[in-house]
């Protein structure tokens with residue numbers, strides 16, 4: 001009853017194939033469905049004994065900056081209290097806040113915290129982090145910090161997206177930086193529960209050198225009202241140097257990585273997420289910076305609903321002339337349901353700095369068609385969507401030094417978008433690197449092209465427990481050639497819930 005049918009269109013040939021698949025009953029179709037299925041009731045006193053409560057004045061308008069009041073409120077509530085931000089009130093933040101002094105503090109957010117959209121001001125004054133040239137509205141840190149409630153943390157991203165339109169974050173010449181909505185460093189014991197992380201200008205969260213982080217029952221959306229300026233790089237979760245992270249029950253509708261730890265992550269547990277329009281549950285990329293070691297280990301991700309995205313489960317590490325080294329070890333991706341994603345499983349240890357590659361090497365024959373002359377710069381999106389993956393010969397010249405071991409893809413169902421024809425998963429291990437004990441179990445993803453789905457493997461040691469062909473084999477070539485597309489897994493109106 002609570003399901004609907006997606007028609008499948010064979011676009012390239014202009015033919016109309018009739019095939020269909022169903023979004024299983026009980027899977028939420030919207031944020032309100034998600035809230036109905038996974039209701040969140042803030043625990044009284046944050047779940048512990050009664051705490052002293054503090055309030056601050058609310059903003060009277062969109063420009064009435066209460067940053068100073070917010071800071072004072074947190075200082076008063078620090079060491080055992082709770083700052084209350086009640087429903088119906090908005091708290092506008094118009095200057096950067098250093099909140100790294102926190103110690104046993106709660107914020108009960110039932111109203112809305114909203115950042116001003118004075119883009120030149122923030123670009124000048126925001127905090128900075130060297131990783132991918134990040135800037136941040138504020139820094140959270142300390143110990144035993146809990147932010148919970150039914151409220152909204154609003155990045156007010158529209159103006160940022162409008163002004164960023166046409167630019168690329170990985171373009172080394174890009175100077176238009178956009179702030180991260182929630183950033184924490186040196187935090188131990190950070191719980192975020194219930195709230196809606198909304199319209200971040202850039203990454204939604206970034207956790208650095210922190211441990212015991214929990215995100216539960218959160219929603220994360222970035223939705224533009226301007227079709228020519230879509231939200232970009234609004235990743236739900238990014239991290240560097242973290243231990244013990246738990247994410248449970250999250251609704252994510254954004255335009256980049258969904259859950260994506262970067263360098264140095266240990267003991268991550270993720271259960272029940274709905275990711276629409278994302279780049280997937282993405283380990284890395286790691287190994288980007290020359291001479292630097294990085295790793296990701298002991299990761300368990302299960303019960304994922306991945307729609308309308310790029311790859312569903314993926315691992316990536318950099319290759320190239322000046323990269324780092326390290327490993328990804330012991331990662332389980334389990335119970336992944338797919339609709340209209342490009343590859344359902346994807347491993348690439350030939351992830352290149354394309355701008356470097358373009359500048360230095362094959363500009364003329366490799367990417368002229370899509371390059372922005374004279375910079376010879378291709379976007380990351382171009383890189384993947386035009387299937388300009390670095391080939392084995394090129395990767396061999398600049399191999400990755402990141403080993404990928406003990407990875408399990410288990411119980412994958414649903415269908416891809418048909419972007420890569422009948423190829424539904426692709427694993428590319430860099431020559432020189434080790435990719436070992438990569439296993440597929442109960443992997444049953446189909447393509448809208450019909451015919452047998454194909455898994456492509458290059459350089460994976462010892463097989464994957466299911467048939468897999470190399471990218472130059474006739475099977476892979478034929479599978480990639482098949483032309484078909486699935487329509488967007490859109491939701492019928494009214495929502496059948």
Ligand SMILES: *[C@@H]1O[C@H](CO)[C@@H](O)[C@H](O)[C@H]1NC(C)=O
Nearest residue numbers: 162163165166226227228229
């Ligand atoms: C939409 O974004 C474009 C930039 O791509 C911008 O020029 C235009 O002003 C925006 N429209 C509105 C209504 O803000």
Ligand SMILES: *[C@@H]1O[C@H](CO)[C@@H](O)[C@H](O)[C@H]1NC(C)=O
Nearest residue numbers: 141184185186187208209210
């Ligand atoms: C963390 O704390 C250390 C020592 O207190 C400090 O040097 C460092 O700058 C802080 N920030 C990060 C991101 O590590």
Ligand SMILES: *[C@@H]1O[C@H](CO)[C@@H](O)[C@H](O)[C@H]1NC(C)=O
Nearest residue numbers: 029030031253276277308491
């Ligand atoms: C899912 O994402 C697509 C494209 O990114 C969007 O058009 C659609 O509205 C989203 N669906 C939901 C339920 O948010």
Ligand SMILES: *[C@@H]1O[C@H](CO)[C@@H](O)[C@H](O)[C@H]1NC(C)=O
Nearest residue numbers: 240241263264292293294295
């Ligand atoms: C990751 O850990 C290694 C040591 O194991 C360290 O050398 C490296 O700097 C760390 N990377 C980051 C981004 O902190």
Ligand SMILES: *[C@@H]1O[C@H](CO)[C@@H](O)[C@H](O)[C@H]1NC(C)=O
Nearest residue numbers: 267268297298299300330332
């Ligand atoms: C692999 O990771 C899981 C957590 O996802 C952990 O329970 C297990 O002990 C790890 N295995 C090894 C060999 O470290």
Ligand SMILES: *[C@@H]1O[C@H](CO)[C@@H](O)[C@H](O)[C@H]1NC(C)=O
Nearest residue numbers: 325326327401402403433434
């Ligand atoms: C990669 O694996 C090889 C073979 O086991 C090992 O010699 C090398 O040290 C590993 N590299 C890293 C960065 O762990």
Ligand SMILES: *[C@@H]1O[C@H](CO)[C@@H](O)[C@H](O)[C@H]1NC(C)=O
Nearest residue numbers: 303304335336337411412413
């Ligand atoms: C496989 O995953 C689906 C959801 O994607 C779930 O409904 C089903 O119970 C799982 N099967 C097993 C055997 O765990």
Ligand SMILES: *[C@@H]1O[C@H](CO)[C@@H](O)[C@H](O)[C@H]1NC(C)=O
Nearest residue numbers: 172288353354355356357359
């Ligand atoms: C990628 O290569 C370009 C061009 O050489 C360089 O400017 C940029 O710093 C590189 N980016 C990274 C992350 O290495």
Ligand SMILES: *[C@@H]1O[C@H](CO)[C@@H](O)[C@H](O)[C@H]1NC(C)=O
Nearest residue numbers: 362365366390391392393394
């Ligand atoms: C690999 O790519 C390079 C750069 O585009 C090209 O020159 C070379 O011919 C390709 N090799 C194979 C085997 O396709």
Ligand SMILES: *[C@@H]1O[C@H](CO)[C@@H](O)[C@H](O)[C@H]1NC(C)=O
Nearest residue numbers: 021413414442443444445446
């Ligand atoms: C794979 O899925 C199809 C339908 O999507 C189902 O008919 C078939 O039994 C499944 N095969 C296995 C081995 O689970």
Ligand SMILES: *[C@@H]1O[C@H](CO)[C@@H](O)[C@H](O)[C@H]1NC(C)=O
Nearest residue numbers: 458469470471472473474475
């Ligand atoms: C790829 O597979 C084909 C058989 O389909 C085989 O002839 C060829 O040697 C394989 N290439 C590599 C690099 O393993």
